[in-house]
Amino acid sequence: MKVILLLICLLFCAVGSSRDFVMKKKRANRYYSxxxxxxxxxxxxxxxxxxxxxxxxxxxxxxxxxxxxxxxxxxxxxxxxxxxxxxxxxxxxxxxxxxxxxxxxxxxxxxxxxxxxxxxxxxxxxxxxxxxxxxxxMELFYKDSACYTIQKAPFSSDADDFSPAYFQNIIVFSSDRTKFSMVRSTYNWTKSSYLDLYVANPEDKEANPFSNKLNSIYHEGPVTFSKNQDTIIFTRSNYFNSRLHKSKEGINKLSLFEAIWDSKSKTWINIQPLSLNDDQYSNEHPALCPDGTELYFASDKPGGMGGMDLYVSHHITDSQGTGSWSPPINLGPGINTPGNDMFPFVDHQGNLWYASNGIPGLGGLDVFFACKLMEGFSKPINPGYPFNTRFDDFGFITLDAGESGYLSSDRYNSFGNDDIFSIKQSLRHHNIWVFDEKTKKSLPFTRIVVSEEGAEPVTILSNSKGREDIKVNPFKSYRFLVANKNYKDSRLEFRREKLQELDTIKVALVREAPLLMLKGFIFSATDNKPVQGATIVLRNKFRSFNEELKCDANGLFQLELQPESDYQIKVAKTGTKIKCWPATINLSTKGIRKDSTFTPSIPVYFAGDVIVMKNINYKLDRWDILPETAKELDHLVLLMNENPELSVELRSHAISTDSKKYNMELAQYRADAAVNYVRSKGITAGRIVAIGYGETQLITKSPNGFDRSPDQNRQSSRTEIFIPNNVKKM
CATH class of the missing domain: 1.25.40.10 (Tetratricopeptide repeat domain)
Known part of the structure; x- marks a missing residue:
């Protein structure tokens, strides 16, 4: 009987234990759900x-x-x-x-x-x-480890502190610091307080609640401010007007809210949810671009690539002046991954910083950098250690394209609490070496123009060994223009991921074959004297490139030309206040295989000039335009086409053994014929007039009243152009 009673007892204990096991599992499952x-x-x-x-x-x-x-x-x-x-x-x-x-x-x-x-x-x-x-x-993740200095921010606490944002001269961030509250303030997920917004001076240890208008009994998370900082967009639990909204599954999602700063009451007002929100999914981690026209944020809305994706919405204004946010656009596979992509930040140059666990990193979330392009962004770059660690690293912000800023991370913490760290980056050293491509000989004193993204170009010279040290920002792209006399210019562009792989930037210059030199002369068309200090514009038609240079006191200038190119040379300025019109010279280096020198002489025509036109000839007592005359007049047509504001007076002088009246009529006929030819080439009638002077303006007069020689008559029988003073300057 005792045995039977013992068995019954054990059976009841087993049933009780089994029932207790089931109850515990149900309770745990309920907590889990x-x-x-x-x-x-x-x-x-x-x-x-x-x-x-x-x-x-x-x-x-x-x-x-x-x-x-x-x-x-x-x-x-x-x-x-x-x-x-x-x-x-x-x-x-x-x-x-x-x-x-x-x-x-x-x-x-x-x-x-x-x-x-x-x-x-x-x-x-x-x-x-x-x-x-x-x-x-793995060594690629640690290559730039010496370039960073990271310290825990003084205001970071033992609680979760993360996602800093710049506001005026202070830092706004999210924290679950314990706070006194008469209502529910504990978050079941972590048994910590709900997140609120806090503010601190960068050098202070103390932090205070940012705004009692913005902080609620639920989560307030990452924020972003407009450029003039009178508008805030922030993450909050989907809680508005004292109502907690939930999805069909009964889950309270995160949403984006907006508020306006009231300068009179010194508080945030007009708190409203953005139209982008939906009870069925989360929108969080807002980031405005510098001009406030684009809003980036993370969302797990349906149709994405992974868990959380990054989206962008554009600010639009309707005909009534009312602003709103456009339907969000997924940033696509260049940025988003099958993992989680979140915590975006857009720096002052429009570059995107964000956290992802879907791109190779050191573990957890890593911060990535994507350069702003004309369309979209470049391939994301992992800055490596110690910017990133095996822990979660996210929420990076910067005012200077990554040279300094703040970073969120749960590194060094046993329980996964997040802290805010200040981070400073030193420039990375590179050596640039310039050498001859064929001989491999170094090219000393070579000009190197370094153009850093967003900065003015800086010119340096390689040393006597053709080398020079440069410092680069790992988060910027660089362009190099390397130029050495008698060598073809070399232009290189390096993005950050390429520079990361190099210690020495090697630039091989190709010797130009042949050496093509331009040695020109600028002179006055009236007296052939040099024009001092003139500015010449040399246009390379093949490369669509203009280059300016000045001639010396003797009117001379020189420059090395590029092969297989067509050039146009024109005087842009003469260094004088007198109105003037230059001729244009065209030349080509195409097909030239030997060293050559071009020596053009470029005439300049000044207001008030009277220029005798050479090779203007007529048959005896005739005014027909001969071939050599047409060729000379074509030069005048070209000059006037190149200087559309130029007007001239074409003068004809005729000397013969006939009467003065006859010579006057002959001169006028010849002037008219020349002008009609010029007009037939497209020069408008108002820009050129014909005047015959007969024998009224002789160059050589007969001494003592005797008859002039035939040679003297030929000198006085001439055609001139006169440039009046009342035309516009070039």
Whole structure:
């Protein structure tokens, strides 16, 4: 009988124990479904002690530890779930999550092997191959480690402090610091206070709540300010007008809100949710571009590429002057990944900084930099260690394109709490070497023009060994123009990812063959005297490139020309106040294979000049335009076409043995014929007039009243152009 009673007792104990086990599991599952993780964890861990092979419990714990950034325990759980205890196939997401936990714990070789297994399981996901390959070449992440100085910000506390933002001369950030409240203020996920906005001076240890108008009983997170800082856009739990909005699944999502600064009351007013929000998904982490016309943010809205994607919305104004935000556009596969892409920031040059765990990094979230292009952004760049670590690194902001700023990270913390760090970057040293491509000889004293993105070009000279040290900002692109006499200019452009791979920038210059020189002379068309200090514009038609140079006191100038090019040479300025009109010279270096020198002489025509036109000839007592006369008049047509504001008077002088009246008529006929020819070439009638002077303006007069010689008559029988003073200057 005693034995029977003992068996009945044991049976009731077993039933009671089993019932207790089931009840605990139900309670833990209820906490889990409500994201009450700090209550669910100890129950699940107790269940595992009684049922150490429960894959269901291990998976729930793995998910919880992932979410609260406890990578050590997450690794333990995923190790069990991926253990090959039977022939059942391991689900791919477990392979990926295990690899991510290993990398966050700094176990890169092991992580690489699990990323490789994930690649084999899901070949269409680029993360498997990308992370596996990256962890075979870890030194790239540490190459610039000496370029950064990182310190914990004085105002960062033992609580979660993250996502700083610049506001005036202070820093606004999110924090779950413990605060007194008469209403519910504990977040079940972490058993910490809900996030609020705080503000601190950069050098102070103390921080205070930013605004009692903006902070609510739920989360307020990352913020962004307009350029004039009278508008704030901030993340908040979807809580408005004392109502907590939830999705169909009963989850309170995050949304974007806007408020306006009232300078009179010194407070934020008109708090409103953005029209972009939706109860079914989260919009968070806002970032305005410098001019405020673009709003970047993270969202898990349907149709994205992964967990959280980055989107951009444009500010539009309707015909009534009312502003609104356009439907958001996904930034696409160049930025977004199958992982989480979040915490955007746009610097003053329009470059994008953001955090991602979908691009190879050191573990957790890493900060990435993408340069602003004409369309979209460049390929994201990982700045490496210590900018990034194996922990979560995110929420970077800067005022100077990455040279300094603030960064959020949970590095150095056992429990995953985030801190804010100040970061300063020193310039990276590179050596540039210029040499002859064929002989490999160094080219000393070579001119190197260094153009840093967003800065004025700086010109340096290579030393006697053809080398020079330069310092570069790792987050900027650079252009180099390398020029040496008798060598072809070399133009190079390096983006950050290319510079990162180089210690020495090698520039091989190609010797120009042949050497083509321009040695010109600027002179007055009236007396052939040099024009001093004239400015010449040389246009390379092939390269669409203009170059200016000045002639010396003797009217001379010289310049090396490029091969296979057509040039136009024109005098732009003469250094005198007298009105003038230059001729234009065209020359070509095409087809020239030997060293050559061009020596053009360029006439300049000044107001008041009277220029005798050579090779203007007529038959006896005739005014027909002869071929050589037409050729000379064509030069005048060209000059007037090149100087459309130029007007001239064409003068004809005729001397013969006939009467003065006859000579006057003959001169007028000849002047008219020449002018009509010029007009037939497209010169308008108002720009050229014909005047015959007969023998009224002789060059040589007969001495003592005797008859003039035939040679004297030929000199006086001439055609001239006169440039009056009442025409416009060139």
């Amino acid at each position: 409500h994201f009450d993780f700090h209550r669910a964890i100890p129950i699940y861990e107790k269940i595992l002690k009684k049922d150490p092979q429960s894959a269901e419990i291990y998976e729930k714990l793995a998910n919880i530890y992932d979410r609260i950034n406890d990578s050590q325990n997450a690794e333990r759980c995923y190790a069990f779930l991926t253990g090959e205890k039977d022939n059942t196939e391991i689900r791919p997401f477990l392979l990926l999550n295990y690899a991510r936990a290993l990398s966050r714990n700094g176990k890169y070789p092991l992580a690489a092997s699990w990323y490789k297994r994930y690649q084999e399981a899901v070949p269409e996901d680029p993360r498997g191959a990308a992370f596996s390959d990256a962890y075979q070449n």
